[in-house]
Amino acid sequence: MEHLCLKNTIRLLQSADQIKARLSGDFASVHGLSVNEVFLLMHLEQAPLHRLSRVELAKRMHVSASTVTRMAAPMEKIGLVSRQADTRDARLAFVVLSESGLEKVKEARVTFAKQATYVFRDRWNDEDLELFSALLHRLIADAPGDLT
Amino acid sequence: MEHLCLKNTIRLLQSADQIKARLSGDFASVHGLSVNEVFLLMHLEQAPLHRLSRVELAKRMHVSASTVTRMAAPMEKIGLVSRQADTRDARLAFVVLSESGLEKVKEARVTFAKQATYVFRDRWNDEDLELFSALLHRLIADAPGDLT
DNA sequence: CCGAATCGCTTGCAAACGCAAGCATATTGC
DNA sequence: GCAATATGCTTGCGTTTGCAAGCGATTCGG
Numbered sequence: 001m002e003h004l005c006l007k008n009t010i011r012l013l014q015s016a017d018q019i020k021a022r023l024s025g026d027f028a029s030v031h032g033l034s035v036n037e038v039f040l041l042m043h044l045e046q047a048p049l050h051r052l053s054r055v056e057l058a059k060r061m062h063v064s065a066s067t068v069t070r071m072a073a074p075m076e077k078i079g080l081v082s083r084q085a086d087t088r089d090a091r092l093a094f095v096v097l098s099e100s101g102l103e104k105v106k107e108a109r110v111t112f113a114k115q116a117t118y119v120f121r122d123r124w125n126d127e128d129l130e131l132f133s134a135l136l137h138r139l140i141a142d143a144p145g146d147l148t
Numbered sequence: 149m150e151h152l153c154l155k156n157t158i159r160l161l162q163s164a165d166q167i168k169a170r171l172s173g174d175f176a177s178v179h180g181l182s183v184n185e186v187f188l189l190m191h192l193e194q195a196p197l198h199r200l201s202r203v204e205l206a207k208r209m210h211v212s213a214s215t216v217t218r219m220a221a222p223m224e225k226i227g228l229v230s231r232q233a234d235t236r237d238a239r240l241a242f243v244v245l246s247e248s249g250l251e252k253v254k255e256a257r258v259t260f261a262k263q264a265t266y267v268f269r270d271r272w273n274d275e276d277l278e279l280f281s282a283l284l285h286r287l288i289a290d291a292p293g294d295l296t
Numbered sequence: 297c298c299g300a301a302t303c304g305c306t307t308g309c310a311a312a313c314g315c316a317a318g319c320a321t322a323t324t325g326c
Numbered sequence: 327g328c329a330a331t332a333t334g335c336t337t338g339c340g341t342t343t344g345c346a347a348g349c350g351a352t353t354c355g356g
Contacts, residue, residue, distance in 0.1 A: 002265050004277040006257070007296040009167060009264035011284040013187075016164030017210040018291055019157060034312085039161075055334060062165040064314050069336060071312085091321050091334040109154070116157035117150050123286055129152040132283045136159040138271055143166055148155040182342085203304060212344050217306060219342090239304040239351050 023115055031108050036061065038112070040071060041080065041097065041105040042147050050097035051084060057095060060145030068095075080104055171263055179256050184209065186260070188219060189228065189245065189253035190295050198245035199232060205243060208293030216243070228252055 020035055027033045033041075043060050044050050052060075054068045061068070072095050075081045080101035086092035097105070120129065140146055168183055175181045181189075191208050192198050202220070206213045220243050223229045228249035234240035245253070268277065288294055 001274060001277070002261050004274065004281060005264040005268045005272075006261040008277060008281050008284060009260070009267060010190075010295050011281065011288060012160065013164050013167065013183075014291070014293075014295065015284060015287040016161050018288065020161065021210040035161075036312090042158075053334075054336095062169040065335065066315085066337080067313055089322070089334085093335065112157070113150050113154040116153040119157060119287065120153045124153075126149060126152065128283065129149070129156060131279070133152060133156050133159065135276065135280045135283070136156060136163060139163040139267065140159060140166065143162070145162075147158050147162065184342090201304075202306095213305065214307080214345080215343055237304085237352070241305065 019115070019119055022119075023112065026111050026115055027108060030111050031104065033104075033108060036063070037071060037075065038105070038108045039147070040068075040075070040095075041101055041108065043145055044081065044095060044097035045102065045105050046147060050102070051094040053086075053092050053094055056144075075101075167263075167267055170267070171260065174259050174263055175256060178259050179252065181252075181256060184211070185219060185223065186253065186256045187295070188216075188223070188243075189249055189256065191293055192229065192243060192245035193250065193253050194295060198250070199242040201240050201242055204292075223249075 023035050023038075027035055027038055031038075039061055040057060043057060044052060054072070055065055058065045058068045072081060072083075076083060079098055082096045082098050084094040084096045086094065124132075137146075137148075171183050175183055175186055179186075187209055188205060191205060192200060200208075202216045203213055206216045209216070220229060220231075224231060227246055230244045230246055232242040232244045234242065272280075285294075285296075
């Protein structure tokens, strides 16, 4: 039981590293983005008003707040996102998805899907995929910011 | 179908990030190691003669060769691993697990298992876990260095 | 054999990240 | 009201990482 949990966790982490390495190359060469940058855009895409505060992004991406600040800066420079202050709370600085950012994330999603399809290749049928999806969903059910 | 692959990949990556963040804190505070350092030790533990070349480690951990070089250096300093040259091929420099390294990885595995058990908590029974394990196994079946 | 290509490892450099500290703004307790 | 605390964001610093270049060692082709 405990051993099964450990085995599953190890396998999950190893799978993720493997997939991330594959995605990293594609996102960089095709779109000029890192994996985390694509995830940031995807979080904004599914958020109300296409915007999130920096701390909220940090929580959902499991990175520090300073990382979000430093990731957003260059993406703002190239126009993928913009900064928006809150009228109620002057501390908040939303990261807002721009039009070109929305386009970019849609393009990236195609690349993402292509790699994802390759990952599951031929050994998986629809039933397996549904089952796997349901099991994974349990792992992130209580975490904020499910992107699916 | 393609959409299911994408959904599964996203969920898998999000789960992994979440778990990694949890593990990172525990490994650092309890054992003074990073997640990747623990994985390095675990790869050595299950290798023949408890040793692997640097490029082999790099492939299995999905990191660059330079990363392995730089990870091994401090671990060698504190005696967790040692360096061993090959008599046949003078280019090879094996990373060898030491006695204290073996002890360390066994301790870390306990912490690892504890966190893993918490990740799957109560919503999972043995059947689910076995099923999940089998599905994950398909994802890494062809990759070298399965740690389970 | 011997030059050319390959392989394993290391190092310089730049990019990405976390932590701790700092600043400005909000909220709370009295 | 007002100090004390908490929150959101940024910045300085050290650490980790990948890429490209470089170095020896090995292998390959003729």
